[in-house]
Amino acid sequence: MNIMDFNVKKFAADAGTFLSRAVQFTEEKLGQAEKTELDAHLENLLSKAECTKHWTEKIMKQTEVLLQPNPNARMEDLVYEKLDRKAPSRLNNYEVLGQSMLDAGSEFGPGTAYGNALIKCGETQKRIGGAEQEFMQTSALNFLTPFRNFLEGDYKTISKERKLLQNKRLDLDAAKTKLKKARAAEARAAAEQELRVAQSEFDRQAEITRLLLEGVSSTHAHHLRCLNDFVEAQMTYYAQCYQYMTDLQKQLGSFPSSFSSNNNQPATTSVLNMSVPTVPASTSLTPVSSAVPSGFTELKGSTGTRVARVLYDYDAADSSELSLLADEVLTVYSVPGMDSDWLMGERGNQKGKVPFSYLELKP
Numbered sequence: 001m002n003i004m005d006f007n008v009k010k011f012a013a014d015a016g017t018f019l020s021r022a023v024q025f026t027e028e029k030l031g032q033a034e035k036t037e038l039d040a041h042l043e044n045l046l047s048k049a050e051c052t053k054h055w056t057e058k059i060m061k062q063t064e065v066l067l068q069p070n071p072n073a074r075m076e077d078l079v080y081e082k083l084d085r086k087a088p089s090r091l092n093n094y095e096v097l098g099q100s101m102l103d104a105g106s107e108f109g110p111g112t113a114y115g116n117a118l119i120k121c122g123e124t125q126k127r128i129g130g131a132e133q134e135f136m137q138t139s140a141l142n143f144l145t146p147f148r149n150f151l152e153g154d155y156k157t158i159s160k161e162r163k164l165l166q167n168k169r170l171d172l173d174a175a176k177t178k179l180k181k182a183r184a185a186e187a188r189a190a191a192e193q194e195l196r197v198a199q200s201e202f203d204r205q206a207e208i209t210r211l212l213l214e215g216v217s218s219t220h221a222h223h224l225r226c227l228n229d230f231v232e233a234q235m236t237y238y239a240q241c242y243q244y245m246t247d248l249q250k251q252l253g254s255f256p257s258s259f260s261s262n263n264n265q266p267a268t269t270s271v272l273n274m275s276v277p278t279v280p281a282s283t284s285l286t287p288v289s290s291a292v293p294s295g296f297t298e299l300k301g302s303t304g305t306r307v308a309r310v311l312y313d314y315d316a317a318d319s320s321e322l323s324l325l326a327d328e329v330l331t332v333y334s335v336p337g338m339d340s341d342w343l344m345g346e347r348g349n350q351k352g353k354v355p356f357s358y359l360e361l362k363p
Contacts, residue, residue, distance in 0.1 A: 038169075041210075063144055068136070095125070100122070143230040154219060164209075165209045179195050308332045309359070311359065314355065321353045322352030329362070330345045333346075343356050
């Protein structure tokens with residue numbers, strides 16, 4: 001029975017306090033009651049905390065978009081995080097592309113130039129994908145997590161204490177209004193006592209709030225260290241990508257220049273783009289023979305045929321040429337008046353020009 005009486009009295013007191021705050025707040029909005037203003041230093045701290053919260057949220061959101069552009073994947077990660085469960089691993093775009101290139105290279109055959117190049121590119125794309133995964137994990141741990149901890153921890157505490165300060169301020173102003181309206185000496189004495197208590201509680205809460213708000217400066221210092229960690233992670237990631245692509249470029253550069261260039265591009269294009277040194281008119285020029293393997297030189301000077309193995313795939317540019325597949329064998333011979341870089345090739349009942357740089361003459 002006593003407990004019930006206590007609860008009823010407490011409920012009545014809380015209801016009375018809530019009603020008093022509501023009346024004070026309404027009258028302030030209507031301009032019918034005075035409002036105690038916070039000191040300038042505390043107002044500046046509150047403004048700084050609000051600004052910090054705003055930009056922390058925005059930077060965190062944009063960083064999450066950068067690390068995971070897929071909104072569905074971000075939502076899935078958030079659900080697993082709220083459930084305190086580990087999200088399932090998923091391939092990123094580089095890893096998916098790399099696997100597709102590897103599968104295609106295996107299908108075309110690693111012994112072919114195109115298949116081999118696809119495999120090398122696929123392996124590099126998967127390495128880049130692995131570097132991206134590491135960058136995402138490092139950034140999430142060293143950059144996003146501290147930002148999220150501030151919003152869900154420190155700032156929530158600041159918001160809670162700030163709300164309490166607002167309530168204490170309403171109680172203080174309600175006590176001031178009550179004292180102004182008191183006429184009887186006894187009522188005035190009670191109002192003065194209530195005002196002293198309200199002032200003391202307000203000052204105490206203002207001090208607590210001020211101490212918490214001053215901690216925002218240390219939060220800035222912490223976030224600065226996190227920003228340095230994020231930049232370092234980005235630097236490491238891009239350096240790895242650059243190294244992987246440089247290595248890939250070197251590997252692809254080992255293929256014959258005739259394979260690397262466009263088959264449909266005339267052979268004279270690269271010559272036209274070269275800067276040619278001027279030679280004095282008095283200088284006698286000695287013809288220089290093309291650097292052609294001896295076997296091909298002999299074949300060019302004869303009317304016989306030879307058997308050759310194809311080194312690389314080749315797509316015919318027009319109907320006068322013959323498409324080639326790596327490792328196939330065909331018969332080749334020279335035709336008078338044909339360009340020195342070409343031979344005539346026969347494969348069954350198919351015949352056409354073939355580039356000699358794609359061939360290896362068999363003994």
